[in-house]
Each structure stands twice: as structure tokens, then as C-alpha cells.
Amino acid sequence: MPAVGGPQIARVFRAEYGRAVAALIGVFGDVDVAEEAVQEAFAAAVARWPSRGIPPSPAGWIITTARRRAIDRLRREAARPDRHAQAALLHEGGEPAQEGPVRDDRLRLIFTCCHPALGGAAQVALTLRLLGGLTTAEIARAFLVPEPTMAQRLVRAKAKIRAARIPYRVPAEGELPDRLRTVLAVVYLIFNEGYTASSGDQLVRPDLCAEAIRLGRVLAELMPDEPEVTGLLALMLLTESRRPARTTASGGLVLLAEQDRGRWNQALIVEGQALVRRCLRRGRPGPYQIQAAINAVHSDAPTTAATDWPQILALYDQLLALAPSPVAALNRAVAVAEVQGPAAALELVDDLRLDGYYVFHAIRADLLRRLGRAAEAALSYDAAIACTQNAAEREFLGHRLRSL
Amino acid sequence: MTQYLLSVYQPDGPIPPPEVLGPMTAELGILNDELRAAGAWVFSGGLHPPETATVVRLKDGDVLLTDGPFTEGKEHLGGFTIISVPDLDAALAWARRFTKITGLPTEVRPFADRSQGR
Numbered sequence: 420m421p422a423v424g425g426p427q428i429a430r431v432f433r434a435e436y437g438r439a440v441a442a443l444i445g446v447f448g449d450v451d452v453a454e455e456a457v458q459e460a461f462a463a464a465v466a467r468w469p470s471r472g473i474p475p476s477p478a479g480w481i482i483t484t485a486r487r488r489a490i491d492r493l494r495r496e497a498a499r500p501d502r503h504a505q506a507a508l509l510h511e512g513g514e515p516a517q518e519g520p521v522r523d524d525r526l527r528l529i530f531t532c533c534h535p536a537l538g539g540a541a542q543v544a545l546t547l548r549l550l551g552g553l554t555t556a557e558i559a560r561a562f563l564v565p566e567p568t569m570a571q572r573l574v575r576a577k578a579k580i581r582a583a584r585i586p587y588r589v590p591a592e593g594e595l596p597d598r599l600r601t602v603l604a605v606v607y608l609i610f611n612e613g614y615t616a617s618s619g620d621q622l623v624r625p626d627l628c629a630e631a632i633r634l635g636r637v638l639a640e641l642m643p644d645e646p647e648v649t650g651l652l653a654l655m656l657l658t659e660s661r662r663p664a665r666t667t668a669s670g671g672l673v674l675l676a677e678q679d680r681g682r683w684n685q686a687l688i689v690e691g692q693a694l695v696r697r698c699l700r701r702g703r704p705g706p707y708q709i710q711a712a713i714n715a716v717h718s719d720a721p722t723t724a725a726t727d728w729p730q731i732l733a734l735y736d737q738l739l740a741l742a743p744s745p746v747a748a749l750n751r752a753v754a755v756a757e758v759q760g761p762a763a764a765l766e767l768v769d770d771l772r773l774d775g776y777y778v779f780h781a782i783r784a785d786l787l788r789r790l791g792r793a794a795e796a797a798l799s800y801d802a803a804i805a806c807t808q809n810a811a812e813r814e815f816l817g818h819r820l821r822s823l
Numbered sequence: 824m825t826q827y828l829l830s831v832y833q834p835d836g837p838i839p840p841p842e843v844l845g846p847m848t849a850e851l852g853i854l855n856d857e858l859r860a861a862g863a864w865v866f867s868g869g870l871h872p873p874e875t876a877t878v879v880r881l882k883d884g885d886v887l888l889t890d891g892p893f894t895e896g897k898e899h900l901g902g903f904t905i906i907s908v909p910d911l912d913a914a915l916a917w918a919r920r921f922t923k924i925t926g927l928p929t930e931v932r933p934f935a936d937r938s939q940g941r
Binding site for chain 1: 825909910911912915931932933935
């Protein structure tokens with residue numbers, strides 16, 4: 420976070436940064452102008468709010484202040500032959516931003532950040548930067564890339580938005596399903612990178628999970644009629660609910676079957692299950708909703724044995740019919756193992772081509788172990804270890820291998 | 824309005840036979856007419872094969888000519904269209920149609936215009 424002092428102002432920053440940047444892009448038509456202005460406004464808030472108190476509408480105050488500062492700065496720059504500043508000033512002059520209820524431009528902004536003309540890494544970085552207000556250093560740390568690399572990625576992406584005129588709008592009805600899929604995929608990718616870091620020492624990066632859930636809540640608030648948006652939020656909440664039980668005190672991985680279910684976060688479960696029920700009532704299922712429903716079944720069960728596996732299997736069948744993928748088929752096989760036994764599951768797993776995916780080898784190893792084929796199980800654990808860079812996962816797999 | 828260069832890249836080698844090329848040329852003609860009717864058309868043209876190219880370059884202060892294209896690769900620029908549309912989404916929508924007709928990749932690149940210069 421930039422130099423914002425005081426926990427209250429920091430909270431406002433987290434909650435309102437994206438909204439303010441989105442509003443300012445709407446005014447000036449330029450990402451850099453918007454970001455600089457909003458950062459200046461927060462700097463002004465740090466100087467002013469401690470003595471005068473937080474205004475009734477902090478977002479309104481930030482947006483109004485940012486707009487005023489931007490105009491002043493652009494006028495100074497436009498006095499020199501700066502065409503960029505002139506263009507931004509020309510763009511300005513619409514309706515004045517008002518302190519009070521704030522028009523919400525965040526939806527437009529997220530569709531711009533997740534435009535398919537931008538690469539996946541750029542989409543993620545832009546979304547975290549512009550909507551989440553994460554600093555370049557924070558994003559670089561989260562994805563374990565050097566800060567200059569991340570800075571360059573962001574600069575390039577913003578330059579492309581400007582030069583290629585990536586539009587700042589919510590796509591039309593006809594394009595919306597495709598474009599929304601990209602947005603949801605970006606949010607879910609952020610969540611998953613937080614939930615199981617693809618490399619590094621820590622299994623979980625809770626800050627990324629929290630940010631993805633925050634984005635999910637914003638989307639659910641702004642697109643209440645899209646069931647997949649609700650489904651994704653429910654899926655993230657229910658997955659997150661298990662985080663406290665998912666690692667040992669020393670950071671090691673604990674499998675679902677062995678988790679202390681008393682440590683699951685009940686508030687998140689209640690919220691996630693309510694969202695799943697809302698999705699069911701709508702009757703327009705999609706992949707995120709079904710995965711959320713699967714997680715809701717897990718969160719209902721007091722133990723692994725008491726889990727309604729036939730129900731989970733039926734949901735996986737539905738998921739595969741709707742969105743077939745080898746990973747979904749692999750997860751379905753885990754449910755098959757519980758309903759029909761490990762032999763039937765192994766047969767399914769052996770048909771899958773997922774050689775580079777450590778979970779594939781780990782599941783295969785576990786099925787072989789349950790079938791008493793220890794030597795083959797050991798080979799599969801070795802293959803799994805070779806496929807992951809995450810230290811906690813490697814440690815976990817090594818432990819399994821040794822206890823064969 | 825922003826102008827975009829839509830470049831069509833095609834593999835080196837013989838051009839497709841007339842029974843393939845004919846309908847393709849006809850469809851491209853219709854697409855170009857639509858671009859004109861929409862007020863988006865600026866310029867378009869197909870190019871002779873890369874072997875017909877000549878490169879002019881400076882070497883030690885002298886101008887040197889070489890036979891053949893500037894870059895040798897497996898693909899070459901086959902032709903291009905310049906369009907003028909409000910934003911990238913509009914440009915991509917036209918590019919999609921070019922690609923559907925030709926079956927070839929289309930590169931979409933914005934022209935640097937003065938209001939955007941830095």
C-alpha cells in the first residue's frame with residue numbers, strides 16, 4: 420500500500436480505490452491520469468482526515484479531490500506541448516463528479532482489465548493493480564516475479580489499452596457471455612494462486628484469496644442477475660472456509676479427509692451455502708455453480724465417511740456434461756473411488772492424459788496405495804513430487820511416500 | 824476514430840488453386856464493400872509474393888539493394904487492409920471476418936495518431 424497512514428484511511432483505500440480509479444478513467448479516458456490523481460487524493464486524505472475527520476462519503480471526497488487535482492495538473496502540462504494532457508483535458512468536461520452517491524464504473528473497468536486482447540498475466544496484474552489497489556511490488560511478490568518485470572508488464576498493458584483503444588465499457592449482450600467468462604476466470608485464477616501457490620514455501624497466500632473474494636463480491640453486487648457470478652463467489656467462499664484446517668501449524672498440507680472440520684469457518688460456509696441455494700432456485704446451472712454445489716455438499720458433512728458421495732458424483736456428472744475437462748474428470752474419479760471403490764476409479768484415472776499435473780499423480784498414487792500396490796504407488800508419488808514447485812506440497816507428498 | 828492495420832499472414836509456398844481462391848476472393852470483395860458502406864474502409868491491397876520484393880538499405884554510407892524480402896520466414900505478409908473504427912472491439916470484429924474467410928491469421932495493429940502521441 421502507498422503511504423496511507425492510519426488504519427481507517429487504509430480501509431477506505433482498500434474499499435474505494437478501484438471505484439475511484441474507475442470513475443476517474445470515466446472522466447479523463449486515461450488509466451495513468453486516473454491512477455496518479457487517485458493516489459494524490461489519498462495523499463491529501465492522509466494530510467487532512469486525521470484532523471478534520473473522514474467525510475460522510477469518503478469515495479465521493481476522493482473522486483472529487485482526484486478530479487480537481489488532475490485538472491490542475493493537466494492544465495499545467497497542457498501549457499507545454501503535451502498532446503496527451505490535452506487529450507485528457509478535452510475528454511473531461513462531462514458531468515461533474517459529486518460528493519455523495521457515486522456512479523459505479525468498476526464493472527466497465529474490470530471488463531477493460533480482462534479484455535481478451537490482453538495476455539492472461541497482464542489481465543491478472545491489471546485487475547489487481549487497478550481494481551484492488553495493490554502496489555506493483557505487492558503483485559510482483561504475490562506472483563514471485565521481480566518487481567521490474569511486473570512494472571514492465573503493467574506499463575505495457577496500459578500502453579496497449581491506450582494505443583489500441585481497448586474500449587472502456589461493459590460488452591454488449593451478444594458478447595457478454597464470452598467476456599464474462601474471461602473476467603470470472605481471472606478472478607478465480609487470482610483465488611487459486613492464493614489458495615495453492617504454484618511455487619514458493621507457503622502453501623497459501625491469504626492476501627490473494629481475500630482480494631479475489633473481494634472482487635467476487637463486487638461482481639456479485641454489480642451483476643446480481645448472472646448466476647455464474649454468484650456461483651463463483653459461493654465457490655470461493657466455501658473453498659476459503661476450509662483454509663484454517665488445510666495446513667498444519669508448521670504450514671504443511673492437510674487433505675480434506677484428514678482435516679479437523681471443527682476448524683472450518685462456519686460463517687463463510689453459511690454464506691456460501693445460501694448463495695448455492697439461490698443459484699439452485701434460478702435453475703441456470705454453470706460450471707462455477709456446480710463446483711460450488713460440490714463444495715456445499717462437502718461442507719455439510721461432519722466426516723469424510725458421512726459425505727453424500729453419490730450426490731457429489733451426480734454433480735460431477737453434470738459438470739462434465741456441461742464443461743468437460745480432464746481435471747474435472749480426475750476429480751470425478753475421486754468421488755467414484757468413494758462410491759464404487761478404488762479399482763473403478765483407477766481405471767478412469769489411467770485413461771486421463773494429465774502427466775504434467777501433480778494432483779493426477781498424487782491421486783493415482785493414493786488409489787494404488789488403497790489397492791495395496793505399494794511399489795507402483797511409490798513411483799506415482801515420485802512423479803507427483805517432480806511436478807510441483809510448492810514446498811508444502813512436496814513435503815506432504817514426500818511424507819506420503821515414506822509412509823507407504 | 825482510430826485507424827488500424829489489418830495484416831493477413833500466409834504460409835510461403837504455392838498459392839491455393841482457383842477453386843479455393845475464387846470463392847475466397849469473392850467473399851473478400853463483399854467484405855470490402857461492407858467496410859466501404861460502413862464508412863470504415865481506408866485502403867486495402869493484396870501483395871505479390873515475397874520473391875518479388877527488393878530491399879533498400881544503407882551500408883557504410885552507400886545505398887545497397889538486395890533481392891528478396893527483408894525477413895525470411897515460414898509466413899509472409901500477403902495483404903492488408905486499413906480501417907478506421909471507434910475502438911479495438913470494432914477492429915477485432917472486422918478482423919474476425921477476414922480470418923474466417925481466409926482461414927489465415929490476421930494481425931490487428933493501431934496506427935499512432937497525433938492525439939495519442941506521447
